Amino acid sequence: MEISSHQFHLLEQLNEQRRQDLFCDCNILVEGKVFKAHRNVLFASSGYFKMLLSQNSKETSQPTTASFQAFSPDTFTVILDFVYSGKLSLTGQNVIEVMSAASYLQMTDVISVCKTFIKSSLDISEKEKDRYFSLSDKDVNSNGVDRSCVYSAGWRAESSSPPSHLSPDQGTCMMGGNAWNNLSYYPPSQRTAQQQLSKHEQRQDSGKRSRHLGPQQPADIPPYKSSKLEDRAAEPAGHSAQPEEQGQIEAEVESSHVGYQYGQGADVTPRNQQERESPHSSGKAKSSKGEEPYRSMPFIMGVMGSWAEADDLPRMRFKCPFCTHLVKRKADLKRHLRCHTGERPYPCEACGKRFSRLDHLSSHFRTIHQACNPICRKCKRHVTELTGQVVQEGTRRYRLCNECLAEAGIDSVRVDLVAEAPLEFPPDGNKDSQWHYGEDNRSDVEIVEDGSGDLVIQQVDDSEDEVEEKEVKPNIR
DNA sequence: CTGGGGACGGGGCCC
């Protein structure tokens, strides 16, 4: 016979013990603030602590001490509260930091929820967003987000009552129920984004992890590191940034909270005040309408006006919802966001490779397909269509003179220079335009062979099918 | 190990 409330009561008791500093055998130092906790609870909740405590498992008599500089005490409070309650107090202000901290601590469940939170904010559909983040008590039992949280819950944490004035934008995501085990569940509308983020993570992770891994770092360092600032901020405690840098980081991170505005001219509720109002809320309701397709993420894409004016820093007004990157213009943010979403709207119609930016496509086309520099790669002599050929080896294409060609005995894909010539880059970067090889005007993906039968031109239709493809494999380099 | 080539992200400027 199973008593469903046991798990909850057990956790509640542990939380009570933590509050009363009973049996706490682990001290966590976060930017000077000490948090007390139980090793076994931390061990069970975080991959980072699991590794850390495993290393120190033999010295059980002494309290374990861990210190962090990579995130703020407030962020760790959210994390620790989750560990001891199963409730994750996410807000538009803290979601990035919480996700970064969770990444650092290897708490995949928390990361997943943060991603979902962010994804929902990015969702084009305002309705969808409202459904997932209207977290009044009533909605907690009916809307999407909490459906993901209480999905097949074996036990249910007692309902805390978020203030009824919470708006969708600033609602607090309560990760309750059986969240410990079941957070792999996503509402269907959010799975794609989840996959995208994960893949992007993997890509960044595999590519860049080694540079950030210290000897004692967790295996999965925060992957959301598109900015140098975040690179620094994510450094482990043992490799903390220089004091000067750290101060800057703190200032910027702090200002990213205090200075957050929900659309221009919106009210700003300082974080501390928000916390006084409610431990799980982030203040007053204030929704704002931005512009498509970012209209639905106003509470994350904050306008950084106040701190930019307060400090003498340049006016970096737009903040990336996925990292700490700040940009001056919305267009720059739009461009930057593609590095997170993996969106590649600019296909090269000569080779099918897709690019996130038109100028990169343009550059690619010039260097690869228009080979402006008719020099033999081997002997460096000038070649013409008569004296040389374009050779393709794997993904590399270059020119060789006939002599070097014969010497090398290359018989891989050869491309006539003449055949190269007609390829013209489409003007004005019309990503939807069909710029054609010859007279063909076809839709959908189609393989077209040129006269030589060697060069394979892939015409790519940038419509639904491609969208599907983009979602499946973003950011393939 | 090193250098070259290509891809990519950020910043800035121009229209």
Next chain:
DNA sequence: GGGGCCCCGTCCCCA
């Protein structure tokens, strides 16, 4: 304000 373009730095792959 937004798009396009250019430049620069960085990273990765490969020879």
